């Protein structure tokens with residue numbers, strides 16, 4: 001049986017060669033792919049490199065801006081749909097600091113870097129997928145004819161775009177907070193709650209969601225305090241009824257060892273021990289280009305997409321954290337695949353019009 005793993009690219013290509021051959025006739029760049037994959041039956045992947053370079057000069061079917069989990073998931077589906085695809089990524093995923101990623105099946109507990117390196121390796125095994133480490137600085141044009149500029153002064157042409165650019169978390173201005181983000185300052189109990197279950201836990205919140213937030217986290221620990229960092233604006237009685245303490249003193253420093261917090265100091269000179277602190281950080285779009293191009297944003301600040309991950313601008317799709325408050329690797333992956341299914345269908349529809 002032939003294994004379709006990136007380590008066995010040659011076997012993979014033998015298995016897929018008939019698929020590639022049947023599709024190449026209907027592709028502008030098909031002849032070049034054929035040169036590399038026919039004749040001798042199969043050329044080793046290293047020989048494919050130069051063909052890849054030649055293919056790069058033409059127009060892309062799709063450029064995916066952002067090459068983390070959602071972008072690479074979209075790229076894999078586009079590659080498997082034999083679409084000429086370029087991924088441009090600036091290499092700053094939101095979870096970079098977290099030591100272990102959880103709740104993504106087959107990769108539970110893996111480092112974020114391990115997951116993305118493996119994903120990139122598997123995606124780039126497809127001869128129609130290309131990758132650049134760069135920052136997209138501008139996009140011009142419209143559906144069917146976009147032109148993309150990058151920080152390194154490169155320009156690329158593409159018919160369609162997928163934004164997989166994620167969001168940037170904005171850290172509270174408290175010493176030590178940013179250092180603990182993703183380690184013991186936690187954005188989501190489904191990702192990291194199990195690892196700190198039953199521990200001395202806080203929630204950093206001061207809005208009307210406090211009681212509901214507390215009910216959620218009580219699922220993982222009874223040792224729970226809300227730190228409102230100033231006079232509480234929520235119903236303290238409702239929170240107290242849950243058996244959750246409220247501390248209103250302003251935090252001055254979070255003491256930690258390599259991101260694992262141990263103590264909160266308050267401005268009044270007091271301090272408490274602590275193991276973990278939940279916080280729903282404010283965020284902004286990592287990349288402002290979708291908004292500049294007229295893509296509507298939802299009230300939450302996410303890029304507005306329909307069920308097929310299409311934005312409100314024709315030819316532009318968006319995926320992952322940029323589009324949803326449900327922040328998880330699994331969900332980012334799913335939306336990337338969904339966008340690519342929809343986009344490939346759109347290309348097929350246009351082809352037969």
Ligand SMILES: Cc1cc2nc3c(=O)[nH]c(=O)nc-3n(C[C@H](O)[C@H](O)[C@H](O)COP(=O)(O)OP(=O)(O)OC[C@H]3O[C@@H](n4cnc5c(N)ncnc54)[C@H](O)[C@@H]3O)c2cc1C
Pocket residue numbers: 065066067068069070071088089090091092093094095096097098100101102103104134135136137164165166167169181182183187191192286287319320321322326327328329330332
């Ligand atoms: C601290 C933390 C810990 C987390 N832990 C977990 C966990 O344990 N399990 C889990 O399932 N989920 C976890 N998540 C959520 C998960 O990381 C996200 O849902 C996921 O990373 C979203 O993937 P994405 O592709 O949408 O965006 P991101 O992973 O944020 O990637 C966006 C990419 O786009 C690139 N980019 C942005 N703008 C441009 C541009 N102009 N040009 C080129 N590239 C650009 C960025 O550099 C980045 O590489 C965590 C999140 C955080 C913040």
